[in-house]
Every structure is written in structure tokens, then in C-alpha cells.
Amino acid sequence: MALDKIGIAKRIAQEVQDGxxxxxxxxxxxxxxxxxxxxxxxVLQSENGLLGIGQFxxxxxxxxxxxxxxxxxxxxxxxSVLFDSSESFAMIRGxxxxxxxxxxxxxxxxxxxxxxxxxxxxxxxxxxxxxLVASAKNIIVAMQxxxxxxxxxxxxxxxxxxxxxxxxxxxxxxxAVLEVQDxxxxxxxxxxxxxxxxxxxxxxxxxxxVEGDVAEMKID
Amino acid sequence: xxxxxxxxxNEAVKDVPDNAVLMLGGFGLCGIPENSIQGLLDTKVKGLTxxxxxxxVDDFGIGLLLKTHQVKKMISSYVGENAEFERQLLxxxxxxxxxxxxxxxxxxxxxxxxxxxxxxxxxFGTEVAEGKETREFDGKMYLLEKGLVADFALVKAWKGDTAxxxxxxxxxxxxxxxxxxxxxxxxxxxxxxxxxxxLNPNEIHTPGIYVQRIFEGKxxxxxxxxxxxxx
Numbered sequence: 001m002a003l004d005k006i007g008i009a010k011r012i013a014q015e016v017q018d019g020x021x022x023x024x025x026x027x028x029x030x031x032x033x034x035x036x037x038x039x040x041x042x043v044l045q046s047e048n049g050l051l052g053i054g055q056f057x058x059x060x061x062x063x064x065x066x067x068x069x070x071x072x073x074x075x076x077x078x079x080s081v082l083f084d085s086s087e088s089f090a091m092i093r094g095x096x097x098x099x100x101x102x103x104x105x106x107x108x109x110x111x112x113x114x115x116x117x118x119x120x121x122x123x124x125x126x127x128x129x130x131x132l133v134a135s136a137k138n139i140i141v142a143m144q145x146x147x148x149x150x151x152x153x154x155x156x157x158x159x160x161x162x163x164x165x166x167x168x169x170x171x172x173x174x175x176a177v178l179e180v181q182d183x184x185x186x187x188x189x190x191x192x193x194x195x196x197x198x199x200x201x202x203x204x205x206x207x208x209x210v211e212g213d214v215a216e217m218k219i220d
Numbered sequence: 221x222x223x224x225x226x227x228x229x230n231e232a233v234k235d236v237p238d239n240a241v242l243m244l245g246g247f248g249l250c251g252i253p254e255n256s257i258q259g260l261l262d263t264k265v266k267g268l269t270x271x272x273x274x275x276x277v278d279d280f281g282i283g284l285l286l287k288t289h290q291v292k293k294m295i296s297s298y299v300g301e302n303a304e305f306e307r308q309l310l311x312x313x314x315x316x317x318x319x320x321x322x323x324x325x326x327x328x329x330x331x332x333x334x335x336x337x338x339x340x341x342x343x344f345g346t347e348v349a350e351g352k353e354t355r356e357f358d359g360k361m362y363l364l365e366k367g368l369v370a371d372f373a374l375v376k377a378w379k380g381d382t383a384x385x386x387x388x389x390x391x392x393x394x395x396x397x398x399x400x401x402x403x404x405x406x407x408x409x410x411x412x413x414x415x416x417x418x419l420n421p422n423e424i425h426t427p428g429i430y431v432q433r434i435f436e437g438k439x440x441x442x443x444x445x446x447x448x449x450x451x
Contacts, residue, residue, distance in 0.1 A: 089322030131322030
């Protein structure tokens with residue numbers, strides 16, 4: 001069965017390693033924070049100026065001067081630090097953030113990503129996405145494998161305006177875990193429980209590389 | 221110490237002329253210069269170019285200045301939290317320039333620091349790069365981006381002193397410190413204004429040299445866009 005959003009978030013949480021500094025995008029990536037094992041010590045970065053995002057506040061703790069990049073009220077963990085926006089993007093641009101997890105509308109087989117604009121529709125802006133994808137060392141995309149109308153979002157080339165070139169490493173969808181290969185192509189690493197390789201082939205418009213038996217994801 | 225105190229927002233913004241280029245601090249509605257925005261509503265100044273990460277919401281922040289048609293152009297990274305903005309953009313009444321958030325922050329920082337331009341990888345290969353000089357360094361491609369300055373910077377801090385030194389709170393710092401440095405005239409509004417000497421110099425975020433006018437604001441609403449709580 002294909003994964004739901006929580007399943008995607010749980011699978012991505014398995015990619016997190018002890019000691020990482022991580023930037024989480026809005027949507028499914030934000031959910032990942034809920035499934036990072038307690039045993040791991042990681043620090044979440046919010047690009048509006050905080051390292052060390054804590055849990056959401058109680059009613060009594062709500063502070064209008066403390067929000068995340070999605071404009072949600074948050075708290076700070078012990079050891080947190082606050083800074084301005086240029087410092088925040090110095091961390092990002094300078095390659096100091098270990099892992100970036102973000103959503104996408106399309107990913108191409110050479111790792112290009114589109115996630116900021118649909119021509120003809122209202123344009124909201126790229127926010128920090130272009131800075132993040134241009135500089136992050138390790139980018140994992142969380143998205144549905146196909147659009148609502150059933151079109152593949154894993155393509156030979158992106159059809160929508162580009163956010164960044166050749167930057168995505170790994171993609172976790174409702175159907176599969178895939179790795180972008182040097183020279184192009186999505187290597188199928190894992191299948192969602194009960195989803196066949198043929199179903200994934202059917203849903204992937206770009207080049208899919210299948211080698212040997214493809215394991216099923218293990219999700220609690 | 222030079223005393224930079226003005227009475228209130230109306231006195232602080234009274235000489236902002238039509239067609240001025242403004243910077244306004246804030247991320248979403250967090251750390252925005254609420255009083256100075258009200259001051260601009262009162263003077264009814266027109267044709268403003270507003271450099272700000274966001275454009276407020278329909279009935280708060282820069283959204284209030286959009287509603288009164290005082291804004292000619294927005295330079296931002298993320299907009300469209302409000303319907304009036306969208307209407308004016310689609311009808312051609314409002315000009316909008318979208319800039320990656322880190323590039324916006326660094327362009328403002330550079331402007332205030334006397335750096336005319338710098339290279340960044342953000343936006344290479346995208347429509348943001350159209351018409352811009354590109355250059356390769358160590359096998360990676362970069363765009364040349366220019367520093368930004370403004371006629372007036374409107375910033376909001378938590379505490380300030382009569383010499384213009386500022387301390388910010390939480391994530392309300394965001395774009396405020398860089399904008400303070402990039403304004404030819406910087407107007408700082410603070411929640412608590414104290415005499416010079418009362419702030420601990422070790423804890424000041426923005427040195428007063430960047431601030432020309434300061435006042436203690438009033439009636440802060442500090443609206444929250446996404447109130448999210450745990451049970």
C-alpha cells in the first residue's frame with residue numbers, strides 16, 4: 001500500500017543521523033521532526049533565525065516573537081541560539097547545515113527541482129528554497145510520486161520553472177525511495193510496503209534504474 | 221551621546237516623501253514596525269517601493285498600505301498571504317520583484333556594509349538569473365547580485381536606548397539589523413526606550429550609529445499568523 005504523509009515522514013526520519021544540523025521545509029518535511037528517534041541528538045534550523053527549534057508551545061508559552069519559517073508559534077530547546085536573516089543564510093550558503101528536507105512539485109532524473117512557481121497561477125515567491133537547494137550538501141525531497149491528476153512528478157526534465165539545478169540526492173515518495181545517479185536516472189532503493197516495482201515504473205516518467213531485488217521499506 | 225529620540229511614529233515618518241524607497245523589517249508579521257506603518261497610513265504618502273521579506277496580510281502590516289494604494293512596488297521573497305495583494309498584482313497596479321530570501325538578506329547586508337555586489341549560487345539556472353552576470357568559481361556557478369540601500373529603513377526592536385542602540389527579541393530580529401544599516405535614515409521603534417547607559421553594551425545587537433531616529437512605540441498587537449500549540 002502506498003504510504004500516507006506520515007509514512008513518508010517516518011521513512012525520511014530514518015535518514016537522520018546523530019549530530020546533524022537540519023533544515024526542514026514546510027509541509028511533510030515539518031512532520032519529520034515528530035519521528036526522529038529520541039536517542040539522536042539533532043538541531044533543527046529555522047531560516048528566519050533560530051537553531052534549536054523545540055516543540056510547539058502550550059497555550060501559556062505562546063510568544064508572538066518566536067515563530068518558525070512556516071510562521072507557526074514554537075519554543076526553543078536548551079542550547080538554542082537566535083540570529084538575523086543574513087547570518088541564517090550564511091549558515092545555509094556556507095554549507096554548515098548537514099541535511100535539508102523539502103517538498104517538490106517536480107524532480108528531474110539529473111536532480112533538478114521545481115517547487116516555487118506554477119505559471120499562470122498566483123506566484124507566492126521562492127522564500128528560502130533557492131538558497132537552500134543551491135548550497136545544501138544533502139537534500140532529500142519529500143513528495144507524492146504523482147500529481148493529483150496522476151501525472152508523474154519524477155521526470156526526464158522539469159516542466160515547471162526551476163528552483164535549482166542538479167541538487168537533489170534522494171527522494172522519498174508515497175511509493176518508493178529513490179536516489180539520483182550521477183549521469184542521470186532514479187535508482188530504486190526501496191518500495192513502499194506492498195507496492196510492486198511495476199507500479200513504481202508505471203508512475204515514473206524519468207529513467208528508473210532497477211538493480212536486483214528491491215527491498216520493502218521498514219516503517220513502524 | 222547623540223540623542224536620537226523623536227516623540228512618536230508620526231514625527232518619525234513625517235518627511236518620508238512620495239516615491240521613497242523603504243526597507244521594512246520583519247518575517248511574516250513577526251518583528252514588523254507596526255507604529256511606523258500606521259504613521260505612513262496617516263501621512264498618506266504615495267508611490268512607495270517597499271523592500272520587505274513579506275507583504276503582510278490583508279488587514280495588517282504592509283497589507284494596510286497596499287489597501288490604501290500607497291505602495292507602487294514590492295521587493296520581497298515570499299508574498300501572497302493576502303487577497304488584495306494578489307488582486308493588485310494581477311491587475312497590474314502593483315509591481316513585484318521576487319528575490320530568494322538569502323539573497324535578499326545578503327543584498328541588504330551588503331548595501332549597509334558598502335559592498336556594491338557579491339556572488340551567490342542561489343538562483344543559478346533559474347529565472348532569477350535572467351540578465352545577471354554569472355561566473356564560475358572552483359567548478360560551481362554563481363550569480364552577481366547587487367547590494368540594496370533605502371531612503372528610509374523602518375525597523376522594530378524590543379529594547380533601545382536614546383543613542384539608538386537596539387536589542388531584538390526571539391525571531392523578531394530577522395531582517396531588522398541589516399535593514400537598520402542599509403537605510404540612509406533609519407527609524408527604529410522599540411517596545412521599551414531607556415536612557416543611554418542602561419543597556420548592557422555586551423548585549424546590543426544593532427549599534428546606534430545605524431539609527432537616526434528612535435521612539436517608544438505603543439499598542440503593539442504582535443499578531444500571530446499560525447498560532448500552533450500542543451495539548
